[in-house]
Amino acid sequence: MSATEGEADGGRHLSIDAVRGFAVLGILLMNIVAMGLPSFAYILPTFAGGAEGADLWTWAANNVLVDGKMRALFTFLFGASAVLIAERAAAGRGLSPAQTHYRRMLWLAVFGLLHAVLFWYGDILVTYAVAGLVIFPFRKLSPRIQIAIGAAVLLALLGKNLWQAAELEGLRSAALAPGASPELVAAWREASSFVAPPPGAASAELAGFGGGFLDTVQARLGLLRMFYTYFLPWDAVPEAIGQMFIGMALFRTGFFTLRWSRRAYAAAIAFGYLVCVPLNAWLAWGMWRSGFDPLVLHELQVWQQVTRPFIALAHAAVLLLVVQAGWARWLVERLAAAGRMAFSNYLMSSIITAAVFGGWGLGLFGELSRSQLLWVVAGVWAFILAWSAPWLAQFRYGPFEWAWRSLVQWKPQPLLRAGPRAAAPAE
Template identity: 80%
Template sequence: MSGIGNAPAGERHLSIDAVRGFAVLGILLMNIVAMGLPSFAYLQPTFAGGSEGADLWTWAVNNVLVDGKMRALFTFLFGASAVLIADRAASARGLSPAQTHYRRMFWLAVFGLLHAVFFWFGDILVTYAVAGLVIFPFRKLSPRAQVTLGAAILLALLAKNLWQAEQLATLRAAASAPGAPAALVAAWQEARGAIAPPPQVAAAELAGFGGGFVDAVHARLELLKMFYTYFLPQDAIPEAIGQMFIGMALFRLGFFTLRWTSRAYAALAAFGYLVCAPVTAWLAWLIWRSGFEPLVLHELEVWQQTTRPFIALAHAAALLLLVRSGATGPLVDRLAAAGRMAFSNYLMTSIITAALFGGWGFGLFGELSRAQLLFVVAGVWAFILLWSRPWLARFRYGPFEWAWRSLVQWRRQALLRAEPGPAGALAE
């Protein structure tokens, strides 16, 4: 999905493909919650899907190791791809780096809007397209400058979110005071709806997604109003820009292409898993101990932003060590094939789950618990890992990668290989 899947012959990085394949699998662990349950269950376990037993443990493990981390990994790779593809365009005939990049962002936004309306309101492609417009002019900055910019943006976002959490707590205290003005009470009720929606919200989604295809589109459009007017401009896009800057720097520094020492990768993995993951687990425990009280959950999940990038990079570092060791060759090959087709696999995941959960398909929306949704995840993972290698043995690109590339170049690209290669061939 990051766009490096458009690489021509001889310019692939197995390590990048494998990390991207890992990320496209991992991100479904979180997305599946809002795909198969009323959307706010993604943030609040007591809203839907269960918050005890196996469901609680599913939330806890995902909260510590997955939530926001796989998205961060995707976004780092997108920043890396902006540099890689621009460098490649500069040394090739045809479109200039700027033409290539901005055409890619335009068509990515088109794909994203169609994806969001018809299949998955939580689409990330539009966010990436907008953030991609911002980062491109900065691609030639030094890695140090890019890291500084990215960190500054993420820290500013953290400060903004902490300030908002404090404002919410202040508003609740004022509205709960004896004799509080009616306007203040109304303001708190409206604000509370954003962090603890009433049951009617879940009922409306159950009716919409449990109906026909058009009903699901209408329900999705209602969610997109909030998503595009609040979450994207205030959180998703700034976070993506900050993480893309860091991803560009990491690519320049050789992190994704195995140019670091094994000791450096191991140190980063150790910091993520032995320092940041326990801190995140402690914050998750505090959330659980509060009974998932909305204000506590909101504020502590904001604090989890501090550890999110490091756990994401720990995942990448651990996988890169496996790639370097060669000990898990068949698995790496499968992940790399999935990564080469990450754009197609990301969209196919939404198409499959929309059919499984929608009333126009198998009608499972709201029927499975949080833990039971893991069986769906396992099935989709099996599909991705099984179809990607054989497809790439016959075709140059994934189907959506091919469509994207053809639109960017504004001419039909060759899809079939001249001579089919062995299953799982990763070079053209």
């Protein structure tokens, strides 16, 4: 049976699952930096983890090809799933589409808060839960209108961030000018904490995450306060809303279900790789040339928001063509299994890395360079690709998918498979 013929077996789409599995693996390439190093290493290479040799090339490759792109792809798929699950709920006899969706978002927020406090402060689930509340009423709009709304939200976010970058540059110039008032200098110090680490930040995190489990929770809570106060409402949620709108449109036009022509997929790949990747690389070169000046870094990273969705789509288009052609079938099926259990694999990645880096585990927080962290990524990838398919051979859902579904339905769902292996049911 060809990949296309098997696309919707058991209500699943092999192509969607494979792209989702690819995205959940790719997200770890960036998350691992803030999981294993003091938080500002994520945005400032010179802060921790190394910025020369292999570490510099690791940063550059991630910056150009991965940073924000895998998250964008994962978010597109979340928007697509909102439409897909609503359609299936409408065709069923259980909860209504609205009941299903809003219960899913409620419990997703609960899982996300627990995940953020206990294992990974950079959790994306709460962001998705909040953005999911916004997009659901618009799921039936035409794809063109959904794309227009999504693009408008992302452009508004870009404008806001460019304005903030200009304000920061102006404030620095004024604060460093001769005769600057103490109030102006204090204002700059406070504002600069968003683009440059405050004194003692690294040592505080090293002490916190190097301690026992409760010490790591306390350290995580300190980072969460800033994350939830500033980044989540003003950056993470608006970006997720815009990308989810686009994801809904992409699903409805058949991008994720192999209904685009090969020429259309090739065009997405060409624009992403031949136009956007070189532009991203030029911006990354500008960051390096500035000596990673925090304000230059911040402004150029803002401009990289323009290329982010197109590089994400190029990555997806390559994999979709592979699925469509029936190539690398073993790898595609392993990715699809990982994608069917994306919720469990996302959470398991955090649990594993928390044990690797926390003082209550292997205690490697701050001990590995940026390039050395890739060995941890490889280990987690191997685990995900190794356990997902065998688990689904015995069980209908991943463990956390089962818990989520059971809570939404407010009764335990069947977990064990009965009889010969069948395609996994939809999330």
